[in-house]
Amino acid sequence: MVPDTGKQDGPAGRAREHRMDDDARRSMTRIGEATDRLLASAATLTDATVREPSPLPGWTRGHVLTHVARNGDGLGNLLRWARTGAKIPMYASREARRADIEAGAGRPAADLTADVRGTAIAFAAEAASLPGEAWAAQVQTLVGPPMPARRVLDWRLREVEIHHVDLGTGYLPADWPAEFVDDNLPVVAGEFAGREDAPSCLLQPDGDGFGLLRIGPERPAAPEVLVSGPPAVLLAWLTGRGDGSGLRVSGTGAAAAPVLPAWR
Numbered sequence: 001m002v003p004d005t006g007k008q009d010g011p012a013g014r015a016r017e018h019r020m021d022d023d024a025r026r027s028m029t030r031i032g033e034a035t036d037r038l039l040a041s042a043a044t045l046t047d048a049t050v051r052e053p054s055p056l057p058g059w060t061r062g063h064v065l066t067h068v069a070r071n072g073d074g075l076g077n078l079l080r081w082a083r084t085g086a087k088i089p090m091y092a093s094r095e096a097r098r099a100d101i102e103a104g105a106g107r108p109a110a111d112l113t114a115d116v117r118g119t120a121i122a123f124a125a126e127a128a129s130l131p132g133e134a135w136a137a138q139v140q141t142l143v144g145p146p147m148p149a150r151r152v153l154d155w156r157l158r159e160v161e162i163h164h165v166d167l168g169t170g171y172l173p174a175d176w177p178a179e180f181v182d183d184n185l186p187v188v189a190g191e192f193a194g195r196e197d198a199p200s201c202l203l204q205p206d207g208d209g210f211g212l213l214r215i216g217p218e219r220p221a222a223p224e225v226l227v228s229g230p231p232a233v234l235l236a237w238l239t240g241r242g243d244g245s246g247l248r249v250s251g252t253g254a255a256a257a258p259v260l261p262a263w264r
Helices: 010-042 061-084 094-104 109-128 132-136 150-166 178-192 231-238
Strands: 201-205 213-215 225-229 248-250
Touching (some): 010 109, 010 132, 061 094, 061 109, 061 150, 150 178, 178 213, 178 231
Parallel strands (some): 201 225
Antiparallel strands (some): 201 213, 225 248
């Protein structure tokens, strides 16, 4: 049974559900395209290169690919939760998640790629099975507040795009689709807002699509720094996938972007 999600009867309710279905289909198209790009990069790896270090400290490329696969499983669990109404956790625990990644990281390159492909297909099938009203059902990850199932698709796209960069095969933040950057820059900046361990900054992305974005403490002890530049470079800096080279900094006399704490 799907939990009560405030479904409306009549034409207005049906139109709302139809819009949600269209949004979900568009998101799944973007996830499929991103996954195809990741799989093309994974297919270039050999059993030797897949065991080489990735840009993520302590992780090989095999760890990255295994994480993407297990993330597909975990987010698929949340979609099943939304569809059935039965609470199905994303992962059994943090420890189980970590152990599964370690256990799978050393597999041959072909097995790792097949795992990513198979779990992506299973995730897409689970998404296709959700009725319109289920996208508003509340689910919950290991951390953070409950969220509507619709956001699971946003999370999956972010995982695939960002960890493709982490694979270290030549896919760079500059290769992220503009729509992905536009959607995620304000979201990621919002996750730094109010953090006491982050420098107090105002972000000013180039172009007309954004306003100022604020990160750091709510009541900063030091003057705010203005950091501006291309949106993809800002997103890479915030997510730890870039050192801020190419950003412009003003307000402190410093020429480089401040050092950020870990995004997550």
